Amino acid sequence: MNQLPNSIEARDVAFQLHSYMDARKHEENGPLVIEKGDGIFVEDNNGKRYIEGMAGLWSVAVGFGEKRLVEAAARQMEKLPYYHTFTGKTHGPSVELAEKLVAMAPVPMSKAYFTNSGSEANDTAIKLIWYRSNALGKPERKKIISRVRGYHGVTIASASLTGLPNNHRSFDLPIENILHTSSPHYRSMKKDGESEQDFAKRCAQDLEDMILAEGPETIAAFFAEPVMGAGGVVVPPEGYWEAVQPILKKYDILFVADEVICGFGRTGNMFGTETFKLEPDIMTLSKALSSSYLPMSALLVNEKVYGPVADESHKIGVWGHGYTASGHPVAAAVALENLKIIEERDLVGHVRDISPTFLKRLHALSEHPLAVESRGIGLIGAVELHHDEMSKTPGVLGARTNMAFHEGGLISRNMGDSMAFCPPLIISEKEVNDMFDIAEAGIETISKAL
Incomplete structure (x- = not known):
């Protein structure tokens, strides 16, 4: 038997495939x-x-090394290290966190659903939106629009939403029914002499033109980050959201605010939704929700989304979706303590x-x-x-x-x-x-x- 490498760097190169890396170059350079x-x-x-x-x-x-989060995890580990939220079962931390998040939401929300990453949250949002369209008797309403340079995750569906070429190349993505409208990056996309407000109006017009070309009756939802993160930290130009949101309402298109990066204080308000006066039907949350001490993400959905989904699950007899670790008690306990720290400090x-x-x-x-x-x-x-x-x-x-x-x-x-x-x-x-x-x-x- 070959002797295993001694150093952690050599062991890493020998055994681990890394995210967002040139794998061959990593073999040369190490971690x-x-x-x-x-x-x-x-x-x-x-x-x-x-x-x-x-x-x-x-x-x-x-920050790193926050003892209150370590202690919250340890307490919950001793009490109930794991349980699920399938088939009507629950536990204290998931109930408390759902209640907390619905109360914190800057716009009226009805229910929280827990996932384990931003990718899973956005992926689940897509499934919810398609399920809802079927529940409403509108099976043709399945197309979803996101934006060039937007980032929404790396699962098959969420990576399709993501508007970055390297998330699509050689993965056979994007999947069907995912469309991408203009990026709101003023400097690179503006026309000569075009003001920020005129550029914002043009972006909104691009969106409406796409909706009309595809058929408004086929468009189910629009996904967007309040501020684009991994696409280069693109802050929307003046007037952008004021021009975009009325178009979504005009054609009764659901709005999903991806708050995975912006949520919990990053933009100077608890949510980017507040910073830009957004009115989403769904909010997806992760990252700073638990300060990433443990994997935790969530969707918040309003009654417009929840009601038809609940009715369809009653008709079928089940909402056939779930993750083993949805609402994990230790992750939920850490998230609750993390939110307490954000508020108390x-x-x-x-x-x-x-x-x-x-x-x-x-x-x-x-x-x-x-x-x-x-x-x-x-x-x-x-x-x-x-x-x-x-x-x-x-x-x-x-x-x-x-x-x-x-x-x-x-x-x-x-x-x-x-x-x-x-x-x-x-x-x-x-x-x-x-x-x-x-x-x-x-x-x-x-x-x-x-």
Whole structure:
């Protein structure tokens, strides 16, 4: 028998397939091994500390090493480590969390349904929407519209919603009945001389034109993030939502707000729905719901969605859908404690307080010769870079900049050539400045090398 590799890096390369990686390149370079975290920092297995400028994956709201979440998990583990929510069974944490989320919702919601990731939440939303159309006797109403550059997950259905090419290539996606309308990225999509408001109206007109071309009676729902995350942190232009929402109402199209990144304080309100005055019929939630300490996600649905679904389940005798870990008691207990921390420490207010410093430093990056634009709101943002000689291979400049940040002690994420910043909500003003000091130095290092 061959001897197993000794180091964790070698074992990783030998046995693990990673998400969002060039698998062959990973075999050559190996992983970054993170061993522990505290506050906004994580530390690798060589003792190097990094500012986690992405809050993990847009998600660790209360920071790393929060003992209250560890203790909440331990208490629930001892009491009831697992039970399901199939066939009318339940337990305290799932009931309390459902009640809490429905009460927190910024628009009237009827029921919560628990899943394990944002992808599963959006996938389930699609199934609910199709089920509802059948319940209403409208089987032709199955098409769903999302947006170019939108991100909604990686399951077969949610990856189809996602409007990013690499989530479709070689996967035989998107599936049938998923359509993509214009991205609301003003700088890259505007016409010469077009104002933000005129651009927003054109995006809305593109949406209406698609609805009319396909047939309004065939369109079931529109999915959108209040602020696009993995598509490059695209903040909608002035007037965008004011132009889009009336079109959805005009044609009686359900609106799904994907709050997986925006929810629980990221935009300066508890939900992006509040920030942009949205009126969704379904909200999908994850990430900061539990600060990703344990997998947890949810859908909130209003009565317009729930009523026909409930009637159809009565007609059939069952709503034939569910996940083994839906409403998992330990994950639900952690989510409840996480929400208590967000409220007790007024982290939403803290985001509002710290956002001016965050945005000032973010926008200062756009003054660098390598930068073409900065985009941000609340405590989420990105700076987009460009260099003529590297423009033929998008993403290479971003990847090099990412490595420069890494060398300086900052974990970011390049989405193409856009560098993202989405730190834990607990970050202090000093730590914001420290983070952008490293980013400035990293961009300057790359600039000099070029």
